[in-house]
Amino acid sequence: MPHPEPHPPHATAPRAESSSAPGGFDLVLLGSGLGVYTLARAFHEEYGVVATVLTKVGIEPMRRSVTCDVRELGASASNEDLIDAALGLAAERGGVRPQLLLANADSLVQLMSDHREQLAEHYVMPMLEADTLERLSDKAEFARLCTEHGVATPRTEVIDLGAPREPDWQPPRTSIPFPVVMKAARTADMAGVHFAGKKKVWFLGDLEELAELVRSIAEAGYTGRLVVQELIPGDDTAEGSITAYTDAAGRVTLLCSARVLLGEHTPDALGRPAAMITTPFDDALEQARGLLEETGYRGFANFDVKRDPRDGTWRFFEVNPRIGRNNFYVSTAGANVSRFVVADAIEHRRIEPVTQVDEILYSLVPMPLLMRYVRDPALKRWVRTVARRGVRNPWTYPADGRWARRYARIVALNHVRKFLRHYPRPTDSGF
Template sequence: MVKHHVLFLGSDESIYGSARELHEAFGMKSTIIAAGRPMTATRDSHIVDIKLVPGINDDPKFIEEMRKIGAEVKAAGQPTILVGSGDKYAALIAQHKAELAEFFVIPYIDYDRMIELNHKETFEPIAAEFGLAMPATKRITPADAERDVESEWGYPVILKSDNSVEWMDLFFPGHKKIYFINSHEELNEVIKLAYANGYTSTFTMQDMIPGDDSFERNLTAYIDQNGKVRVISMGHALIEDPGPQGRGNHMAIMPDYNEAIYDQYVKFLEGLNITGFVNFDLKFDTRDNTYKVFEMNIRLGRSNWWASLNGTNWMRALVDDYDDVAIPDMPVYANADKSKWKVWLAITPKLYKQYMRHNEATDFALKLIENGQYGYTYKYKNDWNIKRFLNYRRANQNFAKYYAKYFKA
């Protein structure tokens, strides 16, 4: 008998993956709160109940509505864990943690600590203290819009906002999630454009590590109430969204297993004295044979269900923790048995085959796909109906057009 339920904020693919995990693990139907029309992932689903609360993704509406919802949850007497999608909901929950804790279990760290670990300029010295390798970096500030900025490493370089919550609320022509800068002129043009359109925080400019999407890794862990890592799982990214707003979003992930990386990051995470989900983006640098970390996110990633496809159910880890279900051998190092690996896809096998870059990893993933060892977050047999099938087909048609338009060989 499950003691704790989960209430979700948001309606994206991350939330659907988590709701699916609860349904698979416990047969539990989830309630999600959405600020507007549900996104495709959760639309027309039978395993979620969706409550629309316009404006709940911003303060002061967020805390005003969460007080009301919290009072209802408390009156019902059902212990409930609060989980949000993306950086914005995670930040809102952490910001109001003290007040929300009256009604919910809050598996998030304090807001100031979250900002310290989320923001690259404060994360870097902490990571360095534990010996985590990082790309060479330079901080870009608003003052740099008034001067000429140089790259010390030549080009290309990566430019990314240090404040993802502020950045995602902006939109202007030329706005991108991540910039891949190819020249001195382009770098200065982007810096000036961003600050002229209202951005106030810093950017991180990083040396571009050689290699395509398939050199990247996704590392996710759950740290329990006692600050101990319960499970850690590493994924091998294969291909990403090529579009300006989606760049960095994985479209195919295969499991990976690296005991040395697991050891290093478990030591790091347990040294931080934190709790909840964390997610890292890494890339293998062939120049010195190291995995370099780009950033740390205090939340699950958008494509987190890839790990569940391969045996790591994040919601079971969360609920079991608060239900006081012991795990005899912690931490669990996921994906040790390569024969059981499955490829997670957000695109069709046909599209993957068309746009994959051939190397040992991507070719191995293709063999797994051809053997039927693959799956999708969205395509759940216990939540399949004609409307979801039509949504799924429409999404794949759009992805095909998107890759044709934006993909660069």
């Protein structure tokens, strides 16, 4: 993959004109974790809004943060309890101001979609329609839509575990050459399924390994579809992230991309970017725009892509129907993500699309650990150049004070421990 020459940051990314009076709307977030914390931070930085976070179990940084009012329902709470809490909160507030409701997990976006009619009486929910969500959140269907719209994607086959199985049932074979990658077609469908060896993504070396895993998944009660895909060569540094927002008129008003430098490698977090550098993927951005506009998308979207070294094309793996866990890379590069949804859903204003952002290094890990896994000399030079302008860590919100900085250091040290255990040295495949 070519490496852009290091260069000074762009002029500050174009700002969507923002409402100057805080408190013109209330923000309610479902869920917890880094992606929700940084979403709350974006709204607090831009509008001074404190998010009400409804979650089963929160995390300590959010409990301590000035950005959040966390209301925990308890580990035993059901999804229905979350919906009841959201409806109860709306009744408590009495509809005095617009109530903006967002989530940043596939299962919670699906939950909002399933209860759209109830929630829409009280909340503004800028999200895609149920049929579009159904099509795009399914990785098997996403691959088909990519092919239909001329968007490059890995070769894909589907294993359907929803059909009745005979006692002598055997997992189907695949015609894709090994090694292959396998994942659940719909992440939300796998959320409540538990079995030994469960991961977000599996790297499989032969047919026997594939068959054994598929049997384990079926026996655990998973009845959805699995996608088997060709392995695109390249380590973590060949991967990329694209974040987008599509407004009510079907216009993509935000497109931002970043090259992944290092992804997490624990079984439950495999593939989550731990370090990224913002850079434009011009050809891939236009493909993402076309796919969103042609499918009638609405709201935030996050694409996982990878550059294929065999022909230089970006391959699209999936689109998450939400802003994504690592959304802070967009905000800290000069395009605060809250502006786009507020202009669209609260202020009902047309804004100029943003595609140019500052060049920044986003990282959750210490620089020495990051540089251990960046092997290409030109890429190393680029990363060091950008790092000299400052490394952006999502946990270190100045308004949250010294505690946030201490927490960021603890997270970084924990990453060292996890990488040394699960991915002690870089590999050509990233697995």
